[in-house]
Amino acid sequence: MAPAMDGIRIRGGKPLTGRVRISGSKNAALPILCATLLSDGQSLIRNVPDLKDIETTAELLETMGRPCDAAPPMVAVHPGAVTPEAPYELVKQMRASVLVLGPLVARYGKARVSLPGGCQIGSRPVDQHLKGLEALGAKLRTEHGYVIAEAPRLRGTEIVFDVPTVTGTENLMMAAALAKGRTTLVNSAREPEVVELARVLNKMGAKVRGAGTPVIEIEGQDELAPFDHAIVADRIEAGTYMVAAAAAGGDVLVEGVPVDDLEALVAKLRASGVGLEADGNGVRVVRGKTLRSVDVTTSPHPGFPTDMQAQFMVLMCLAEGTSRISETVFENRFMHVPELRRMGAEIEVQGHTAFVRHVTRLEGATVMATDLRASASLVIAGLVADGETIVRRVYHLDRGYEHIEDKLGAIGADVTRVHGLAG
Ligand code: EPU
Numbered sequence: 270m271a272p273a274m275d276g277i278r279i280r281g282g283k284p285l286t287g288r289v290r291i292s293g294s295k296n297a298a299l300p301i302l303c304a305t306l307l308s309d310g311q312s313l314i315r316n317v318p319d320l321k322d323i324e325t326t327a328e329l330l331e332t333m334g335r336p337c338d339a340a341p342p343m344v345a346v347h348p349g350a351v352t353p354e355a356p357y358e359l360v361k362q363m364r365a366s367v368l369v370l371g372p373l374v375a376r377y378g379k380a381r382v383s384l385p386g387g388c389q390i391g392s393r394p395v396d397q398h399l400k401g402l403e404a405l406g407a408k409l410r411t412e413h414g415y416v417i418a419e420a421p422r423l424r425g426t427e428i429v430f431d432v433p434t435v436t437g438t439e440n441l442m443m444a445a446a447l448a449k450g451r452t453t454l455v456n457s458a459r460e461p462e463v464v465e466l467a468r469v470l471n472k473m474g475a476k477v478r479g480a481g482t483p484v485i486e487i488e489g490q491d492e493l494a495p496f497d498h499a500i501v502a503d504r505i506e507a508g509t510y511m512v513a514a515a516a517a518g519g520d521v522l523v524e525g526v527p528v529d530d531l532e533a534l535v536a537k538l539r540a541s542g543v544g545l546e547a548d549g550n551g552v553r554v555v556r557g558k559t560l561r562s563v564d565v566t567t568s569p570h571p572g573f574p575t576d577m578q579a580q581f582m583v584l585m586c587l588a589e590g591t592s593r594i595s596e597t598v599f600e601n602r603f604m605h606v607p608e609l610r611r612m613g614a615e616i617e618v619q620g621h622t623a624f625v626r627h628v629t630r631l632e633g634a635t636v637m638a639t640d641l642r643a644s645a646s647l648v649i650a651g652l653v654a655d656g657e658t659i660v661r662r663v664y665h666l667d668r669g670y671e672h673i674e675d676k677l678g679a680i681g682a683d684v685t686r687v688h689g690l691a692g
Pocket of ligand 1: 296365434435437458
C-alpha cells in the first residue's frame with residue numbers, strides 16, 4: 270500500500286495582507302554546514318531555516334562523526350573523529366550532500382561519497398565537480414555507485430568550468446581553501462550563495478577573492494579555523510512570497526528581503542504592473558489593477574532564477590496577453606504545467622518554452638508536484654483559485670519553505686496541513 274502523506278489544503282480567493290518575515294537561506298546554509306568539515310573545532314551557524322534539508326545535512330555530519338546540535342535557527346557542529354563517507358541513504362534524500370566531497374578530500378585526504386542520481390528537474394550531472402577535484406590532484410574512481418577520491422594534499426591550479434555550476438563552484442572553493450597554493454576558478458557561478466560561502470571561508474582564514482564574479486581566486490591554507498556565522502536571508506523564499514502577494518492581491522510587507530540579489534525578479538514584477546516599494550529592510554508588494562504579461566528566460570545569476578520560474582508562471586496565468594517563459598538552466602523543469610492546467614491554466618509547452626495565456630480564474634483541484642519550487646507554484650495557484658486546492662506530497666515544501674502554512678496563515682490565507690492522505 271502507498272504510504273500516507275501530508276498535504277496542504279488551501280481555500281483560495283483571499284487577498285493577502287500583513288507582514289511576513291523571510292528565513293535564512295537554505296541554499297546558503299547547506300554548503301556552510303559542509304564547510305564545518307574543513308576545521309576540527311566547534312562551529313556555530315545562526316539564522317538557519319528549520320527545514321528537512323538542514324536536518325538531513327546535520328544527520329550526514331553526525332553519521333560521519335561530527336555531532337550536531339541542530340536546533341534552528343542555531344546549529345552547532347561539534348568536534349569529532351570523522352569517517353569521510355557519505356552513504357547512499359542520505360545522498361539519495363538530498364543531492365546537495367555531494368557538497369561534502371570537496372571538504373572531505375581536502376581535510377582528510379580521502380572521501381567516499383555516493384553519487385547523486387538524476388532528479389525530477391533534470392539529469393543534473395556532477396562531472397564539473399569531479400573534473401575540478403581531479404585538476405586539484407585528487408585520484409578519482411567510481412565503485413558501486415560511490416565516488417572515491419584520494420589525495421595526500423590537493424594542489425592549487427586553474428579550473429575552467431564548462432558551465433557555471435552553483436554547488437560545483439562551492440565544492441571546489443572549499444577544496445581549494447585547504448589546497449597548497451593558489452586556485453583560480455574560471456566561469457564560476459555568481460549566485461549570492463557562493464558569495465556567502467566565500468564570506469565564511471574568509472572567516473575561517475582562507476583567502477578567497479572575486480566571489481560574485483566569474484573568476485574566483487583562492488589562496489589555500491594549511492589549516493582553517495572554526496567559525497560563527499549568521500546566514501543571509503533566502504532570496505527564493507522572499508521571491509516566492511512576493512509573487513504570492515502579487516498573485517493573490519492585497520498588501521504585504523515581505524520583511525528581510527535581500528533585494529539586491531533579486532534584481533531580475535523585481536524588474537519583471539514591476540514590468541508586469543506589480544507595485545513594489547522599499548520599506549525599511551522589507552519590500553511592500555501591492556498588486557496593481559491589471560497585470561500585464563512579460564516574457565522571462567531563466568539563466569544563471571544575475572539572470573532570472575530558475576528557482577522562481579514555476580511561481581512566476583502562476584502570476585503570468587493571471588496577466589493580460591501571452592507570456593513566453595523559457596527555461597534554460599534545467600531540461601525538465603515544467604513539471605508544474607500539467608498540474609496548473611488541471612486548475613484551468615492555459616499553458617502550452619514547446620521544447621524549453623512555455624506559452625502562458627491569460628485566464629480570468631483558476632479553479633481549486635487536488636494537485637501534486639514532484640519538486641520543491643513546482644510545489645510552491647501550486648500553493649500560489651491554490652491561493653488564487655476558486656474553491657479548495659489540496660497540494661499533495663508536502664514533504665517537497667518542507668525541504669525549502671520554513672513553516673509555510675503558518676507564514677501564509679499569518680497574512681490571511683486559509684491554509685491548513687492535512688495528514689494521512691494516501692500515496
Ligand atoms: N551541470 C553540469 N555538470 C555539473 C554541474 C551542473 O552539467 O557538474 C549543469 C546542470 O545539469 C544544470 C546547470 O549545470 O543544467 C546548473 O546546475 P547547478 O550545478 O548550478 O545546480 P546545483 O548546484 O545542483 C543549485 C541549487 C538549485 C538551483 C540551481 C540553479 C543548491 C543546493 N541547489 O543546484 O536549487 O536550482 O543551483 O540555480 O544550491 C532548489 O533550491 O529548489 C534548487 C533546485
